[in-house]
Amino acid sequence: MTLVAGVVAVQGDVSEHADAIRRAAAAHDEDAEVREIRTPGVVPECDVLLLPGGESTTISRHLATDGIDAEIREHVAAGKPLLATCAGLIVASTDAKDDRVTTLDVLDVTVDRNAFGRQVDSFEAPLDVDGLDDPFPAVFIRAPVIDEVGAAVEVLASWEGRPVAVRQGPVVATSFHPELTPDPRLHDLAFFESVLA
């Protein structure tokens, strides 16, 4: 079966996400056909969606202007998977505590943007993630953390007591960047183990 994977390609590390979903699919003997989402009409053709890292202000502006936001909400409402990383997590949330970001409201969390400080505070570290046997190589870049989670949200990993990876139904979101490392286990968790299994 060919998996149609839509990468929201407004801005950010789009090609890294495209490569990561192709790698993850190949590990499951599937082909991922990647579609870049920059205009309305593409999301409804996709089996899974990826919301990349980048600048949340820039990304959310475009999604709202072009009407792609409503399509993503419908995708999630239909129970189809979405992986959102870093800025993607901020955009997917219900509250970014900043009126410069228009949220998609598909993940019931409150987010603290740039919670770790500036770029010099960005880091990589091994992170224990629920459901993974060994720590995941997590890369945090001007990363957000999650302040509050709704009742339906499962916390998969935390850093210093604050959630950095969560799942709510078909949505998996991380404040770090699994697409920047060759490790496909977060993609497995988001796409291949739960929903499509």
Place this chain on the structure above:
Amino acid sequence: MSEATDIEDLKRGTDLVKRGFAKMQKGGVIMDVVTRDQARIAEDCGAVAVMSLEAVPADIRKRGGVARMADPALLEEIIDEVSIPVMGKARIGHTTEAQILEATGADMVDESEVLTTADERYHIDKREFTAPFVCGARNLGEALRRIDEGAAMIRTKGEAGTGDVNQAVTHQRNIQRAIRQLSGMAYEERDEWARKNEAPRDLVHETAERGRLPVVNFAAGGIATPADAALMMQLGCDGIFVGSGIFGAEDPEAMGTAVVEAVNNYDDPEALKEIAKDIGRGMKGQANETMPEEEKLQGRGV
């Protein structure tokens, strides 16, 4: 619920973290700003980051004299104003200016030929820094030397402050052409190319195998309109720096928004047509072909 494994394993300023930051800027527009108010406008226009400096390149040209790093107080003000990353420019080879920018909280340092060169012989050793660097290049050899020194992002030099895109086009084409040629070469021919072009050979082989630069590659230097920005994207750039082109335009808000939208729709002429309408006059500029060689900035720091 799990906890972090071991905080001792935390690493800052690695290549992965620095190059990763640059990757997050892809598909975006980074705008030069000289005041807090301009930074606010840039963020509202959809800029992914702002470059704080004392004067835009067009004004640096007019003013003459020595161009230096901006007052750190300005960087602080701008950091306080916007939520997007804030970058600062240091003189080529001026390690201390870069240290000050890093200490002030700059998310990326631009070791820039737009400022007066501080060291005629050496660039900053960028590997020593936690903050990532961007450097200009006119060709692949220059680009790979800068990456070898630790640059996490490359941009074309273009000819800053002119509003004439032709040098940015030339530099991007130089880089792309050389990568295509390398990709078609045998191993020993690539080694020879590396020697002739004074480029680190490991990076030459890596670039040839990937078919692209090992780091993000932006356009800069003379980009003044939405069409200029889209052209550079069509030539394979990952994103755009706009210097004098936004706040030197008749209507900076309209121009800033239009350039951001043009980058987003760079391959869609119908969309570009609408984006380019009614945005006021672009900066006046100065054509490169009429500029005396000694006034050009691009020859600094090769």
